[in-house]
Amino acid sequence: METGNSAIKRKLVLEGLDCANCALKIENGVQKIDGVSACSVNFANKTLTMEIAPDRSDDILEQTKKKIRTLEPGIKVLEYGAAGSQKGRVSKHNHAPNQDHNHSHHHGDEAAEDEHGHTHDHGAQSIKIMVVRLIAGLAIGAAAFALPLSRELELILFIASYLIVGGDIVFKALKNIVRGQVFDEYFLMSIATVGAFMIGEYPEGVAVMLFYQVGELFQSIAVNRSRKSISALMDIRPDFANLKSGDEIKRVSPEEVQVGDIIIVRPGEKVPLDGKVIEGNSAMDTSALTGESVPREVAAGDDALSGFINKNGVLTIEVSKVFGESTVSKILDLVENASSKKAPTENFITKFARYYTPFVVIVAVLLAVLPPLLFSGATFSDWVYRALVFLVISCPCALVVSIPLGFFGGIGASSRNGVLVKGSNYLEALNDVKYVVFDKTGTLTKGAFKVNGIYPQNGWSEQELLRQAAFAEMHSTHPIAESIREAYGQELNEELLSGYNEISGHGIQVMFEGKEVLTGNAKLMNRENVDFAAPSELGTIVHIAINKQYAGYLVIADEVKEDSAQAIHSLKNLGVKKVFMLTGDIKAVGEAVGKKLGVDEVRSELLPQHKVEELEKIDRQKSSKEKIAFVGDGINDTPVLARADVGVAMGGLGSDAAIEAADIVIMTDEPSKLASAIHIAKRTRRIVWQNIIFALLVKAVFLLLGAFGIATMWEAVFSDVGVTLLAVLNAMRVLKIKPNLVQGI
Secondary structure, three states: OOOOOOOEEEEEEEEOOOOHHHHHHHHHHHHOOOOEEEEEEEOOOOEEEEEEOHHHHHHHHHHHHHHHHHHOOOOEEEEOOOOOOHHHHHHHHHOHHHHOOOOOOOOOOOHHHHHHHHHHHHHHHHHHHHHHHHHHHHHHHHHHHHOOOOHHHHHHHHHHHHHHHHHHHHHHHHHHHHOOOOOOHHHHHHHHHHHHHHOOOHHHHHHHHHHHHHHHHHHHHHHHHHOOOOHHHHHHOOOOEEEEEOOEEEEEOHHHOOOOOEEEEOOOOEOOOOEEEEEOOEEEEOHHHHOOOOOEEEOOOOEEOOOOEEOOOOEEEEEOOOHHHOHHHHHHHHHHHHHHHOOOOOOHHHHHHHHHHHHHHHHHHHHHHHHHHHOOOOOHHHHHHHHHHHHHHHOOHHHHHHHHHHHHHHHHHHHHOOEEEOOHHHHHHHOOEEEEEEEHHHHHEEEEEEEEEEEEOOOOOHHHHHHHHHHHOOOOOOHHHHHHHHHHOOOOOHHHEEEEEEEOOOEEEEEEOOEEEEEEOHHHHHHOOOOOOOOOOOOEEEEEEEOOEEEEEEEEEEEEOOOHHHHHHHHHHOOOOEEEEEOOOOHHHHHHHHHHHOOOEEEOOOOHHHHHHHHHHHHHHOOOOOEEEEEEOOHHHHHHHHHOOEEEEEOOOOOHHHHHHOOEEEOOOOOOHHHHHHHHHHHHHHHHHHHHHHHHHHHHHHHHHHHOOOOOHHHHHHHHHHHHHHHHHHHHHHHHOOHHHHHOO
């Protein structure tokens, strides 16, 4: 395959891609085009990424579009812009959809949102149309069935009903036959239903197609729910940089800034590019990248990463990386590419039909042709009738309807338990989860700070030490200061304070009731020459000195959630082999929390890209059948959520980006809900398999009866409808799974 010296990347958006099997077909087809060195279709966000020879890129793109039109005519192909560059990504939002996508109208709003919005409307629209078609078809069919009409009028009404309900299926089957793809479920549905019409069983033909389309509708709804939109992530993308040239400061796009340029970041602004602080000091909100809620102090000489939010001081930063290489850019890129590494859970019916359909069709043909040739007295028309009965019975209606229903029941039961599952494929995947990876802050811990210990020294009492600290921290907006004031919990009178002095990166110096009070970190004590012994407790330590004499310290730590230990215990009982914890926090804190909760392995001091690396290391240890679930809550977890087989986000505390990128959202922020979801998934799978085995057994019996002429078409219909009804009722049992059952795992 010709790849050129340096293959270039191109991305296409595939509007209307809603079956995993079609994605696979397109991927294989495009891969074969001369000049394409690599191709992958990401079913989750409907994009096709390919590496192509640069010298023939336009020609190859044209061939690709043509190939996709041939394979899946219902899909609209849109240009994504040059996928490699951020500029290209922007151009995709602003221009591309309008070029050849007639129902995308931009009204000057955020382009990413616009695209995100119309995608969902597009899906909802097609579902509405389908529901209207099914109701209309059913009404016409029922009228034809119930009213005393002439045979011709009855036939016309049944044909109209049939075409409204399933005309598109017959059309697809014919198109696929022309392309040489004979044995698929469209073909089976068409031949069975058209056959029913040919032998005069009109209601049967309509009923079979109606069942099939209801099943397809369920699948379509599941796909729409599971479709992941990553547009919320655009929130962390900085919009501008304040570039300093000489004495003037101008606002430019982050892409225009070069390495070595000087930028100014004012309070409340995002740091647009990675760099080194050369002037100023400030507290940085790093939660977008690290998930850690404690602001990080930066001063001249410290690194500032893009995506940090500047809280209070003005910073002058020398840029060390161009925008494309910056942290925020890498995270956006990781998320877009991580989800394409997932194998889409292929629809069971499609896999099943791949083998089942050719087998049934061949048997039906043999049944029609062989007996009249081999046995004297066997009439040809009699055996053709039996063959068609055989085909009608073979229609996998019970499976088509009850399997999506079973999964929907599972999704319903999960949502009653406070767990939102974005698609039946994720519910199915939970069964194979053998490794669970938790983020620490906000997932296993509350992500809120609390005074965990008061350790007075040199004759001070606990209450008095806390009082001194609370007054000293009275004006600070730092989360740690808030936790000290909350622990003290009494009215603070400002008049008792004087000489308030916040020493950046160290702590606070204040005069309170005539005494000089110092509260802060060990650096402050050393700077003021206060003698103290380093504490051994874990957490953030706030030291207090009064009139330069050490008075004791407070330990402030993030609290572990009440049900975290129970969650890990329940997961082990459900067959999870190993539970990991990843955190951006220091090793000692990570290890202590991990030990307390019974986590198997703790990996600390990680940045977002390291979390993805750690996940990939775990991925290499497991067998291909086993799956990894990642549970997190912050924007920094988004790449890992997208990369894991099953991404689980905390819905109450979680960032919008994490909730968007996750496959499963825990609305109550309780990690033990993951065990509930796995429990429900296991019950769902059991019920779905009961339906599959039950339906196939009944099918086998009636196929035999049909082949020997014992069962007529109507008996076949009732067996089929009966099986479907029983399977649906069985599927509904999933909804009855109660949370209290789950608690007792």
